[in-house]
Each structure stands twice: as structure tokens, then as C-alpha cells.
Amino acid sequence: MMHVQGNTIDFDTARAKLGTAETTASARRKIAKLGEQFDKVQLQLLHSLQTSLDVEQVLGLFFNGVQQLLQVDGLEYRHNAEPSACQLGQPAMHRCSYRISHARSYLGELQFSRQQRFGENELLAIETLLGTLLYPLRNALMYRDALRDALNDSLTGTSNRLALNQNLERDIRQSQRSQQPLSLLVLDIDHFKQVNDRYGHAYGDAALKAVANCITDSLRSVDGLYRLGGEEFVVLLNSTSLDAARMVAERIRKSVENMQFELDSQPIPLTVSLGLATLHADDNASSLINRGDHLMYDAKRLGRNRVCVES
Template sequence: MEKVASIKTANMATKRAPSSPQELVSNLPLSERDQLKLHQRLLGTLEIGTLINRFFGWLSEQQQVTGLEYIHPVENITLSAGSPKKHKAKYMLRLEQHYFGEINITSQKRFSEQDLITHEQSLGIVIHYLKNAIDHQSLEKIAFNDALTGVMNRTALEELLPKEAERAQRYNFDLSVMMIDIDHFKTINDCIGHMGGDKVLRHVSTAIKSQLRKSDMPFRYGGDEFLLILPNTDLVGAHQAATRIMASLNKEVAEIPNCPVSPKLSIGIAAYQQGESHEDLLRRVDNALYDSKNNGRNCIS
């Protein structure tokens, strides 16, 4: 069974004439108490995944649902709770002509009409919380992303590196960081101007991102320096990643016309040591980068 609907406002409900007193009771809209409970469940978070899990928990208390999936292809979001089963109700979420994704609700048994009414009314509430969470996520991307290169910025690094170091410490996971500097970038800027230099920065960023896993985190550290957080990666793995990045850049930008130098990279790598702070890890990778510069540049230390 598949039910397709478009949820547009918080007041949307399915209505039809009851044929018995019992049916009248079963087809009443969600009570104010139930609506209040849903609001209380959804309050206090702007995390989309948390909202989906909380809504699934609330809905599971109302009826026998087994799974819930939220998909927003525009925002590249796919989240699920529970496990999918045979019977599915599918809803497209729209508010004020704006698209906020789709929700699929599944059950072991066929949904009753009252079940579908509950879906529609509750989604009319949920969509407002999803809108706020999606708006917040978009603002975070703006706040944490470097507009020129498309990687995260130093503000994001200062928030994420301590968390990754703590995770590596707590669970004894491997963690490596990589610091990258564009060799002779000032000379390149002098040759081709700042707009040309910006183009080189974007090329370097593209070369870096092309060689990373989904779990890796690239940042623009400042100026012509980049820093990468490589979770679950030891020093050997970090060195292999650095080698791939250097090779990728050579393909991306072989040379610059009328310029005596072409973009090359000096790279420093360091692996997290149990017990050290994230500041110590940063100092060690910074020292490794300077070793590369002192060793003639265009190398990995």
C-alpha cells in the first residue's frame, strides 16, 4: 500500500462524514494534548537526524509503525529510523511553496485511514521544525565554509579537531592530520595577479578533495595553507593520501604561462599520539610542514 500526499500547512487533515459514533471518535484530529506532546518532543534541537528519530519515537507511540525514512535530494540528506516493511505511506513536504523533502512511513500491516490522518496532521507540525533545522544547517555551511575554495574554514577546524582528538583518545582510534602549503605562492600571485592566485587556490582545493574519503575533512587554514583531518588513518595512510594529492595537482595544473614556477606542494603529516592535546598535534604537523619547506619544498615530511 502506498499513500502519496503533499503536506502544506499545520492544519491539513483528511475529513469525511462518519457513519457511526465510534468512527467519529476515531477520526477526530489529533487532540491538543497529543499535539503538545509532539511539540515538546521536537523542541530543543536543530539536528535533522535527531528530529527524525524523535518523530519516529512519538509516532511509534501512536500506532504500529516499523520504519521512517526522510529524503531531501536537494540538500543531499537521507536519514532513516527503524526498519522498512511492506506497507508504506509516502508524503511530499511543502510549506509556502518551498520543498522540504519526503517522508516514507512503513508498517507491518496496512495503514488505516485514521493512521493516515495522524500522519498528515503530525507532519504538518514536523515540517516547521524541519524547516528551521534545514535553515540552520544552511547557515552553518555558510559560517563554516570558505567561500573561495569550498572547503571548511578555520572556525570549523577549531570546533571539529578537538572533537576528533577526543574521539581518538577515548576509543583508541587512529587519527592523522595533514598540513599543505602551496610552494612559492607569492611569486605565483606576483606573476598572474590575485585573481589568478585565487584560481590556483581553487585548483589546489579541487585536487585535495578529489583524493579524500567521505570521512576526511579538508579546511583552508589560512592564506595558501590547507589542513586535513583524516579519521581512522595512521601515518602510512596519511603519507599515501599526501602522495595522491601531489599527483592530482600535477594533473590539475601542470604550469602557468609566463610564470617561472608552477604550483607544487609542501606537506607535513602527523599522527595523533595517545594523551596529547589537539594543540600539540597541530604544533607537530606545523613542524613537519616546515621540515618539508626546509628540505627543498615539493615533498612530504
């Protein structure tokens, strides 16, 4: 049977609580049972946790420090902004959990686990060491949010051109090393200017978001959707051959065509034109995107709502 010891740590409140001489002396006596190693680990963490702005690396450094002091098998970190947890080590039967907040800011939840129950002095040591994690974790979360904002399109929630430039270069190198195919779709919403002109940009924005959501629903989790600007998007398909990418392109085209989109209770038909290109040996990021872009315009010239594939 799993045993969970749960605690909520608000560092402002905890600091005030530990402010009295009696409480501080009692806490020091309990931690002292762990020997000089506690002071060594605490000092080490104060320095090492300042060396990274990567959330997982900060957590890894903290976990390694705690393991030097206590027998801890696993650490799990969860944050509401992330769909999955960060898991370090191996989960075990006995667990203690902490919800961390500071200055009314939620910093996530940590759960430590091991095979035997945590002692009172061990819990106090963990809670004291959490003080070394507070600001490095907060700074890493702030950096991650800033980086995400810089790489995301604020309107559609997709990645933006900057993210495309970074990821496409990486994916090309990976494809060339692994000898796996890489395909790219360039797509544009047909007659989008008419939507903006007739209904206004607010409704045009709603149409853009609806199409972006429709495309996302047609992709695998490993595929990438990027907004180039305006009504033009790019889809990166790693380890995807030309034939497989053609199926993805047709799925996107049909999904958008069949999408039920309304403005002021009036159905508005939306379609997309797509160009499909695959990576050649002499390609770079610019040549691959340009080839997909030219194929997309071929689809426009041939009547729209279709996929054009390089021969």
C-alpha cells in the first residue's frame, strides 16, 4: 500500500514560522542528526542550482544533491502548464509531496519517494533544502515561459517562423545523419482576403485559429505546425516519406474542407492549397521551404483546394 505524506510549502509563511529562536533551534537539532553532510550538500546546491536555466537540469541537480544526503529513489515534478510530469529516478512505495509557492506564484509540485518511510528529521532536511531550489526553479520557469512566448504565434498558438528556422535546421541535420526522409508542407488558406474584407479582421482571426486547430487535429504529436505569417503555414513531417506525407496532406485538405466554421451563425466554407516537398541531398532550409512554397502556388493556379507534389 502506498503511503503519501503531503505538505504545502509557501516560503513566505515558512520563513516567518521559522523566525522564532525556539523553532529555529529545534529545527537545527533535528537536522544536526544528519551530520556535517547536510551543510556540505546545502552549500553545494546553493552554487550548482545557479548554473542553469533549464527546468529539468535544475531539478536533476537538486535530486542529485538530495540523494547525497538521503536515500531517495525517485523525484516527480508536475506543473499545471505542462501536460506531463518530469520523472527522475524510480518511483517507490513511500512518498512525501510538496506544493511549492512563493509570493502567490505557483511553482509546481514535487514528490519524493523511496522504499522506507521518511523520518521527521529527513522531512525537515528536505524542506530546508527546498529553500535552495526556490529561486533557481522560479527563474528557470520564467525563462521557459519567455522562450515559449518568443517561439509561439500569439494568435493561433502554433509555433512561429523563428521556431521553424531553428527546428528545420535541426531536423535537416538529423535526417542527413540518420538517412531518414524529411517532408515539408507549405499551405495557404484559399480566398482568405475575402473573409477579412467581408467580415473584418476579428472574424478573420477566428478563421485562422479554427484552421490551425483543424490542422493540428490532423497531425501526429511528433509533427510540427508553424505559422509563417498571414494565412500561410508550414508542417514539418520527420521520418515521413513522400507517399506518407501525401496522405497527411490530403487528410489536412479534407479536414479543412469539411470543417464546420460559422460567422454570425452563417457557415463559411474554408479550404487550403498545399505544396509538398521532401528533403534532397543538396537541400538547405531555404531551398526546401522555397520548393514547397512554389508547389503551393502551383496548387493555387490549378484551382485551389488541392495538393501539389514535386515530381
